[in-house]
Amino acid sequence: MLELTFQPFPVLTTERLLFRELLPTDSDQVYKLRSNPTAMQFLDKAPLTSKEEALDLISKIKNGVETNDCITWAIALKEEPDILIGTIGYWRIVKEHYRAEIGYMLLPQYFNKGYMTEAINKLNDYAFNEMNLHSIEANINPANAASEAILLKTGFIKEAYFKENYYYNGAFIDSVIFSLVKK
Numbered sequence: 001m002l003e004l005t006f007q008p009f010p011v012l013t014t015e016r017l018l019f020r021e022l023l024p025t026d027s028d029q030v031y032k033l034r035s036n037p038t039a040m041q042f043l044d045k046a047p048l049t050s051k052e053e054a055l056d057l058i059s060k061i062k063n064g065v066e067t068n069d070c071i072t073w074a075i076a077l078k079e080e081p082d083i084l085i086g087t088i089g090y091w092r093i094v095k096e097h098y099r100a101e102i103g104y105m106l107l108p109q110y111f112n113k114g115y116m117t118e119a120i121n122k123l124n125d126y127a128f129n130e131m132n133l134h135s136i137e138a139n140i141n142p143a144n145a146a147s148e149a150i151l152l153k154t155g156f157i158k159e160a161y162f163k164e165n166y167y168y169n170g171a172f173i174d175s176v177i178f179s180l181v182k183k
């Protein structure tokens with residue numbers, strides 16, 4: 001069985017990015033991110049409607065980290081470490097199977113600069129080599145072409161297409177499952 005510990009919190013960096021713990025002081029940016037119609041377009045989750053909900057989400061994420069059940073990093077530019085520009089993490093960690101689902105999002109003004117490709121490559125290295133995961137899954141809305149593009153760019157393989165397996169906002173939505181297995 002996979003054993004995880006996220007204490008101390010693993011702060012990571014790439015050439016341009018810093019990955020750090022989410023803090024209550026990120027609530028403004030988390031609210032902006034999780035209520036932005038472009039960022040939320042293919043998430044198929046209810047947008048946040050207040051800063052209090054953002055604080056609640058940050059607190060839930062902190063609990064998951066403390067119990068070693070899941071982990072989400074705040075993404076910031078190295079030169080502006082306090083300003084959250086997005087999030088990335090592994091949730092739905094299935095410890096029996098050394099497998100987790102990756103989730104990631106950016107504020108739209110940071111799209112198409114290669115940031116998420118840089119982030120996913122770094123975090124997957126961490127996931128395979130430090131967390132000791134064996135495989136990583138990504139579950140996307142078939143219309144999310146940017147997400148599909150970065151998954152393919154970072155080595156994921158399209159493995160499944162589920163028809164109408166996800167119910168959100170009065171509609172049954174298809175899902176595409178990608179995965180990456182440790183080499």
Ligand SMILES: CC(C)(COP(=O)(O)OP(=O)(O)OC[C@H]1O[C@@H](n2cnc3c(N)ncnc32)[C@H](O)[C@@H]1OP(=O)(O)O)[C@@H](O)C(=O)NCCC(=O)NCCS
Nearest residue numbers: 039104105106111112113114115116117140145146147149
């Ligand atoms: C998906 C997302 C994380 C991509 O982040 P990003 O930093 O813009 O990604 P990158 O710049 O590293 O790479 C984007 C790639 O997608 C391609 N792309 C962007 N928009 C696209 C579109 N509409 N159709 C096809 N490809 C697209 C870009 O051309 C680029 O590929 P290239 O470098 O080969 O040209 C970002 O769009 C986002 O946060 N979206 C909202 C949240 C979201 O949908 N998260 C995923 C949920 S599964």
